[in-house]
Amino acid sequence: xxxxxxxxxLSVRTPELLLLAGLWLGLEAASRLGRERGLDPDRxxxxxxxxxxxxxxxxxxxxxxxHLPAYSAITPLTRALLSIVTPLPGTENAAAGLVVGxxxxxxxxxxxxxxxxxxxxxYALGGLVLLAFGMLANLASGDYYGxxxxxxxxxxxxxxxxxxxxxxxxxxxxxLLALAWRRRVVLAEPGLTTRLILIGVGLMLLVFESLRADSxxxxxxxxxxxxxxxxxxxxxxxxxxxxxxxxxxxxR
Amino acid sequence: MIPRLRTQxxxxxxxMLVVGLAWISATRVSAxxxxxxxxxxxxxxxxxAPDFQLVSLDGETRSLAxxxxxxxxxxxxxxxxxxxxxEIPALEATWQGYGGEVVIIGVNIxxxxxxxxxxVDELGVSYPVLLDTDGTVGRLYxxxxxxxxYIISPDGVVIEPYTGMLSEPLLRTRLADLGASPxxxxx
Numbered sequence: 001x002x003x004x005x006x007x008x009x010l011s012v013r014t015p016e017l018l019l020l021a022g023l024w025l026g027l028e029a030a031s032r033l034g035r036e037r038g039l040d041p042d043r044x045x046x047x048x049x050x051x052x053x054x055x056x057x058x059x060x061x062x063x064x065x066x067h068l069p070a071y072s073a074i075t076p077l078t079r080a081l082l083s084i085v086t087p088l089p090g091t092e093n094a095a096a097g098l099v100v101g102x103x104x105x106x107x108x109x110x111x112x113x114x115x116x117x118x119x120x121x122x123y124a125l126g127g128l129v130l131l132a133f134g135m136l137a138n139l140a141s142g143d144y145y146g147x148x149x150x151x152x153x154x155x156x157x158x159x160x161x162x163x164x165x166x167x168x169x170x171x172x173x174x175x176l177l178a179l180a181w182r183r184r185v186v187l188a189e190p191g192l193t194t195r196l197i198l199i200g201v202g203l204m205l206l207v208f209e210s211l212r213a214d215s216x217x218x219x220x221x222x223x224x225x226x227x228x229x230x231x232x233x234x235x236x237x238x239x240x241x242x243x244x245x246x247x248x249x250x251x252r
Numbered sequence: 253m254i255p256r257l258r259t260q261x262x263x264x265x266x267x268m269l270v271v272g273l274a275w276i277s278a279t280r281v282s283a284x285x286x287x288x289x290x291x292x293x294x295x296x297x298x299x300x301a302p303d304f305q306l307v308s309l310d311g312e313t314r315s316l317a318x319x320x321x322x323x324x325x326x327x328x329x330x331x332x333x334x335x336x337x338x339e340i341p342a343l344e345a346t347w348q349g350y351g352g353e354v355v356i357i358g359v360n361i362x363x364x365x366x367x368x369x370x371x372v373d374e375l376g377v378s379y380p381v382l383l384d385t386d387g388t389v390g391r392l393y394x395x396x397x398x399x400x401x402y403i404i405s406p407d408g409v410v411i412e413p414y415t416g417m418l419s420e421p422l423l424r425t426r427l428a429d430l431g432a433s434p435x436x437x438x439x
Contacts (some may be wrong), residue, residue: 004396004415011397013415063425070424083421091422142296158294206272210279214298221280230272237268241261248257 001142001157015137022133023052029177030126033184033193037118044122047108055101060084062096117190124197125184128177131201135170144169147213163211169204176200191239198236205229295393297412301326301404304389306359306382309369314382316357317408323354323430324404325423328390330361331371333398335417340375342420346427347379349434354427357382361390361398405430 005012027048034044064071064084071080109119138144146163148154154161180193187193206229209215215223255261293302301324305315316324327343329336347356356379360368365383372381384390393402401418403411403426412426424434 064421067421067425067428070421070428083419086419091419091425158296158299206275210275214296215281217281221282222276223279223281226272226276226279230269230276233272234265234269237261237265240255241258241265244256244258244261246258 002140014140015143018133018137018140019130022130022137023049025133026126026129028126029129029181030122033125033181034118034122036184037115037122037188037190039114039118039122040112043112043114044119047105047112047114047119048123048126050108051101051105054104055097056092058100058104059092059094059097061100062093063091065096066093115190117194121187121190121193124194125177125180128173128180128197128201132170132173132177135166135173138166139164139170143214145213146211162213165208165211168211169208172200172204172208176204191243195236195239198232202229202231202233202236206233295402295410295413297410299410300408301402301410302392304392306384306389309365309372309381309383314357314380316404319355319357320408321406322352323406323427323432324402325354325356326359326393326402326404327356327418328359328361328384328393328395328398328400330398331363331367336399337375339399339417339419340377342418342423344375344377344379345420346423350427350432351434353432356380359384359389361395362387403427403430 002014005014005017027045030048031041031044035041071083108114109116135144142157144166145157146165146168148160149163150161151163153164155164155167156162176197180187180197184193187196205225209223209226209229212223212225215225217223255264293300295302301316303315303317305313308314316326325343325346327339329340343356343358346354358377358379358381360381361384363383364385368381368383382389393400397415399415399417401414403414405411411430414422427433
């Protein structure tokens with residue numbers, strides 16, 4: 001674990017730094033694939049960056065709106081407004097951020113006349129880079145930790161030898177990324193890369209989440225991210241089915 | 253073999269759905285693990301907060317366990333820490349505003365009682381301040397930067413650890429989530 005990076009008198013939160021690096025490198029990867037697909041790489045980067053920024057602002061706005069009574073109780077008004085804009089961790093609403101980020105992304109894609117499927121493929125690839133860095137951030141913070149294990153590669157964390165779950169997902173994400181990048185010519189059909197990455201990440205979530213000790217759960221113990229992973233996989237398979245022919249071409 | 257026809261993809265989808273749901277059901281978190289108090293004490297969300305005993309500024313020995321039944325905001329700080337000074341009014345307002353339903357415990361790390369006492373008087377801090385003179389409790393709670401704060405539920409479970417300055421809205425929303433509400437007329 002390395003939650004804080006100390007440079008002289010300055011302390012930097014390592015997980016957030018890694019996430020920023022992941023966002024930047026992810027957008028770089030998306031831009032590169034976008035360029036190969038004939039998209040303007042600067043616009044691919046800018047669209048992703050704008051959507052991420054809008055998502056960040058949306059997550060704070062969503063949190064404030066959901067907890068408006070708490071904010072409106074603060075006096076004077078200037079102090080309340082300062083509380084809204086101060087960058088503090090824990091005052092975000094992920095769902096609101098996701099919705100605002102997607103809406104902003106769709107707006108810029110429409111405004112700049114970007115082909116949606118090629119754009120999705122580019123961001124799916126970039127998303128794997130972000131996922132890999134997200135796991136490095138979790139290694140640094142000690143979050144997303146595995147259940148206790150007696151296996152020799154267990155890592156000591158929170159008082160037990162645990163599955164290095166962050167490393168499992170990191171390796172799987174890097175493997176999937178390498179595969180998608182190496183086979184990018186074969187996977188040139190717009191939308192194909194997105195479908196395959198959806199299936200890959202969905203299966204990763206289904207398998208690895210079962211080894212997670214701090215899973216968000218609901219409805220009597222169901223793991224949220226396993227449900228999300230299955231939904232992603234099923235969605236991608238439905239997409240494949242929709243694109244597939246009803247009969248063999250020879251049979252017509 | 254990669255499916256080609258729509259029916260083959262749909263068959264794969266159904267198989268995936270059935271296997272996936274079975275797997276999710278088989279690997280669901282058991283009832284005993286959902287109960288966070290079944291986990292070992294760790295300064296991590298979902299784990300019971302590690303207990304400790306420290307001497308307060310008043311010279312009394314206090315333990316975390318004695319505050320069980322009330323929401324506890326455990327705040328690690330030092331007099332030389334700027335952000336700690338900035339967040340103290342929000343902590344004091346919370347201490348005053350929740351009428352005992354919420355307990356603020358300030359744990360000063362590695363400073364002498366006289367220095368801490370002068371500082372506390374200057375800022376008008378009225379919530380309990382404990383002295384962790386050798387940093388033992390700070391290490392127990394993995395304090396790596398100031399301020400570090402733990403919100404602990406009435407049943408003694410860590411709800412959320414925070415490194416960095418807290419804000420009043422954040423405190424209020426988290427306390428509201430725990431069912432604590434400010435006493436009318438005090439806000």
